Amino acid sequence: DRWTLLIIRDCFRRVRRFSDFQKSLGITKHRLSDRLTRLVEEGILVKRPYDASGKRFEYRLTEKGLDLYPVLMSVVQWGDKWVADEDGAPVVYTHKSCGNYTKPRYTCDCCGEEIQARDLEPEAGPGVTKKMERGEALK
Known part of the structure; x- marks a missing residue:
């Protein structure tokens, strides 16, 4: 969705903290929390504490995220x-x-x-042909 792409864009602009994302995007806390959680679960972002109490976090792009x-x-x-x-x-x-x-x-x-x-001319790659050779159903 558009929020996810905008969050990733902001990460490339070095936005890292929840409040800074919210200020930049004008997104609700609930929606932002949901999108950040999904991006962390997918391995696109990593969540790290940035204060001594360990209660405040920043979000950084992983290698998978940088590949976007x-x-x-x-x-x-x-x-x-x-x-x-x-x-x-x-x-x-x-x-x-x-x-x-x-x-x-x-x-x-x-x-x-x-x-x-x-x-470019697309053709079936090893991810398809090997499954076909093994008789696996493709999803």
């Missing part, structure tokens, strides 16, 4: 192209290594060519 970055950036780029007004993109991204503004690309890991939707 390309997905989020794809949604951002779609919005920049199709939703942004004539003034342009609301946020630009600077590549820290070279200092230039960048728009991340999706490229082939073999040849380095940029990939578009029509450039």
Whole structure:
């Protein structure tokens, strides 16, 4: 749902505490608590105490959560192209290594060519073929 994606977006913006998520998103405490709990259960976020009493927590992206970055950036780029007004993109991204503004690309890991939707041909992978060989029903 949209709240989950917005929470993940805020995590990439280094929002970590419950009250900061609530302030940023304008989401109810109950809904925010529910979404954060689900993200922790799915291994996307980890919940860690940040004060001496151990009663206050912050939420940090796990490796699984960090792997959502390309997905989020794809949604951002779609919005920049199709939703942004004539003034342009609301946020630009600077590549820290070279200092230039960048728009991340999706490229082939073999040849380095940029990939578009029509450039790929899907076929059954080992996750399907091995199950079929074992006679397992696919869900």
